[in-house]
Amino acid sequence: MNMSRRDSLRILAAGAAMGAGARAAEEKSGDLIRRKIPSSEEMLPAIGLGTWQTFDVPPDQRGPLAEVLKEFAALGGKLIDSSPMYGASEDTAGDLMERxxxxxxLFVATKVWTSGKEVGIRQMEASMKKLKTPVIDLMQVHNLVDVKAHLDTLNSWKHEGIIRYLGVTHYHKGSHDAxxxxxxxxxxxxxxINYSLAEREAEEKLLPMAKDRGVAVIVNRPFAGGNLFARLREKPLPDFAVEIGCTSWAQxxxxxxxxxPAITCAIPATSKVKHLRDNMGACRGPLPDEAMRKRIAAAAGG
Structure with missing residues (x-):
């Protein structure tokens, strides 16, 4: 990577950061629920879009996903998260964002998911090509695979402007200590990290630690991989849901x-516009206080 490319990436990243700051200022009067990224104070809407399974489709099946992504942006959504682990999802997201x-x-997040420093660099460069962007907003080490080697690369890349933020991911409580x-x-x-009404282990130590250390938290598996919907299918929505503007169990x-208080953004995945609209409805209106959170957990059987 020569200096001219490095310098151009710094300029692009600086421009993106300035643009993000301007957007945050413009959105202060809006009604979307937003959270600060602690390391920069850039604002993100609290509901994003995951792509696991849903975006893993061939080009001739991307029409419905184009409508989902268009509606996501129209409703004020920003963070879209992918991974090379997710099959064709990066290709799909890149194609649709360009089209x-x-x-x-958008705030584009993806991951590195392989062993070996040089192999990781090649994989991340491939992700940038698939996503059709010279700068990735957030690059994460997926499931801590060869985490030290990749964080070394990502710290250099952040300094050079190739990425704007760096992080790590996992999806299982058994890895919280790691x-x-x-x-x-x-x-x-x-x-x-994983966190939901059915998977609350992160509340014990992990989320408090992230908040204390100023680390933004993205929540994957917000519906416990769909298991919560199966459990709640026959349960009516509790009457108190209206108090915080909720019209569905998903919201x-x-x-x-x-x-x-430690959560920055949750990233439910969907391939249906009606579900996307429902999910984004959770990004408006009042949030539950601690007493209401206990009522929600009790109503859900958690």
Whole structure:
């Protein structure tokens, strides 16, 4: 990578950061629920869009996803998260962002998921090509795979402007202790972790630690991989849901998550516009206080 490319990436990243600051200022009067990224104070809407499984489709099946992504942006959504682990999801997201001219308005996150420093660099460069962007907003080490080697690269890339933020991810409670060790030893901008009404283990130590250390938290598996919907299918929405503007279990579950003070953004995945609209509805209106959170957990059987 020569100096001219490095310098151009610095300029692009600086421009993106300035643009993000301007957007945050413009959005102060809006009614979307937003959270600060602690390391920069850039604002993000509290509901984003995951791409696991849903965006893993061939080019001739991307029409419905184009509508989902267009509606996500129209409703004020920003953070879209992918990974090379997710099959064709990066290709799909990159194709749709380019086709719909949405890249500048989105916050693009993806991951490195391989062993070996040089192999990781090649994989991340491939992700940038698939996503059709010279600068990735957030690059994460997926499931802590070869985490030290990749964080070394990502710290250099952040300095050079190739990425704007760096972080790590995991999806299982059994790895929370390993995640905490990384947070203790490395400077992270983001942590992505599982958290839901059915998977609350992160509340014990992980989320408090992230908040204390100024690490933004993205929540994956907000519906516990769909298991919560199966459990709640026959349960009526509790009457008190109206008090916080919720009209569905999905909104109630998401508001439970984003009301935790350590959470920056939850990323439910969907391939249907009606579900996307429902999810984004959780990004408006009042959030539950601690007493209401307990009522939600009790109503859901958690």
């Amino acid at each position: 719909l001219s949405l890249r500048k308005g 995640v905490m060790k990384v947070m203790e030893s490395d400077s992270l901008d983001f942590l992505q 109630l579950m998401l508001k439970f998550i984003i009301s935790h």
